[in-house]
Amino acid sequence: MHAIIFDEERLVWQEQPSPPPIGSDEVRLRVAWAGMNRADIMQRAGHYPPPPGASEILGLEVSGTLTEVGPAVERLRVGDQVCALLAGGGYAEEVVVPCQQVLPVPHGLGLREAAALPEVFATAWLNLFMEGALKPGERVLLHAGASGVGTAGIQLCKAFGHPCFVTVGSDDKLEACLNLGAEAGWNRHQGSFVEAVKQWGSPDLILDPVGAGYLADNQQVLNVDGRLVLIGLMGGRCAELDLGRLLMKRQRLIGSTLRARPSRAKGIILDALHAHVWPRLSNGEIRPMIDRIWPIDQVETAMDYLQSNATIGKVLLAVSGEG
Template sequence: MQAIVVEEERLAWRERPSPGPLGRDEVRLRVAWAGMNRADIMQRAGRYPPPPGASGILGLEVSGTITEVGPDVERYRLGDQVCALLSGGGYAEEVVTPAQQVLPLPQGLGLRDAAALPEVFATAWLNLFMEGALRPGDRVLLHAGASGVGTAAIQLCKAFDHPCFVTVGSDDKLEACLALGAASGWNRHQGSFIDAVKAWGGADMILDPVGASYLADNQQVLNVDGRLVMIGLMGGQRAELDLGRLLMKRQRLIGSTLRAKSPQAKGMILDALHTHVWPRLGRGEIRPIVDRSWPIDQADAAMAYLQSDASIGKVLLAVSGEG
């Protein structure tokens, strides 16, 4: 098969061995589209190695067609069009993955749009509703609101009646987030978000991919019994934590990653998406946000664009490009 390899600091489309024989509960997919994520940028730079046993090829989400099923797989058949959450290997013509990490396409969506769903909606659902334990009426602060995860989280907050405040990097991104359903927001180039979020009513839960550089400000706007869920370190790994504020306001700091979770744990998240989110996608209440796409052999250009921080929503790679 053909796959992307990191070759002399560039992404090249080269011949690679196909994934090996299927396990009893696995499926093989012919990849149509692959989603690009910031985790791929980190892995390429050597800062986010794949979990033990996972493919070293980049790519954490795909859509495609099932071409082989293991003997214990009952839910899927040859020819089914699906999307999948992966531990790696998505920038390739074929992937093998546990069937628990696969979902059918939402009604009315094709393969291209479906490739924009698994990683971002699983991340948003996990961290808003499972780790962040949102309760009725809770107010949410979303950093990087125009990112793939951010645009998914905005729509989930709106669908489940949680007002959300976003921080973004431009006025255009802020306008896009408000159009998706954010209640309010802040362009980070205008300074600290503290006063704006406090005036809005503070946050009961914060979803933060930034990390160290936002920690102090996050603590200031987090309400009593608030939860700060850390999902990334774009702003650094080390910062001072105000333990007095943490204690007096009963704040909770939660670290969360999706990639290294077991197939069983990922399956639970995807089952929740299938129950609570897939019907809303089918009705058009929630939609995948795709900024733009590139052919797979232009993955370098696509990743440079993602790194430029210009995108709103997902960047996709066309592998076969069908659907």
């Protein structure tokens, strides 16, 4: 098969060994589309190595067609069109993945749209509803609202009745988030978001991929009994935590990652998506947000664009381009 490899710091599409034979609960799929994520940028820079045993090839989500199914797999068949959440290996013509990490393409969508779903909706669902334990009517502050996870989170908040405030990097991004269902928002280039969020109302949950740079302001606006769910470190990893505020407001700080979780845990998340989100994708209430598409052999250009912070939603790579 062909896959993207590192060649003297360049990303090159060239022949590589195919994935090993599948296990009894695994499937092999022919990749049509691969989703790009900031984790890929971090891995390329040497800051986010894959979990032990995972492929060194970049790529955490794909869509494609099943070509082989293990004997213990019951709900999937050769020829099914699916999308998959990976620990690595997506920038390639083939992947092998545990069946728990595979879902059918939602009714009414194609393989291209499906590649934009697994990583961002799994991350948003996990951290809003499982780690964050949102209760009916609670309010949410989403940082990086125009990102893949942000646009998924906005739509989930709207669908399940949670008013949502976003921070973004441009007025165009803010308009896009409001059109998706965010109730209000703030362009971070206009200064601190604290007063704007306070006027809107204290959030009960903050989903934050920024980290250190936002910690103090997050604590200021987070409600009593509020949860700050940290999913990234774009703004640094070290900051001062106001323990007095944490104590008196009974705030909780939760660190959360998805990639290194075992297959069983990922399967629980994907089962929840299949039950609660897939029907809304099928009826059009929720939709995948695709910003731009590049052929897989133009991955350098695609990654430069992703790193530019200009995106609204997902960047995809066409592998076979099927569907």
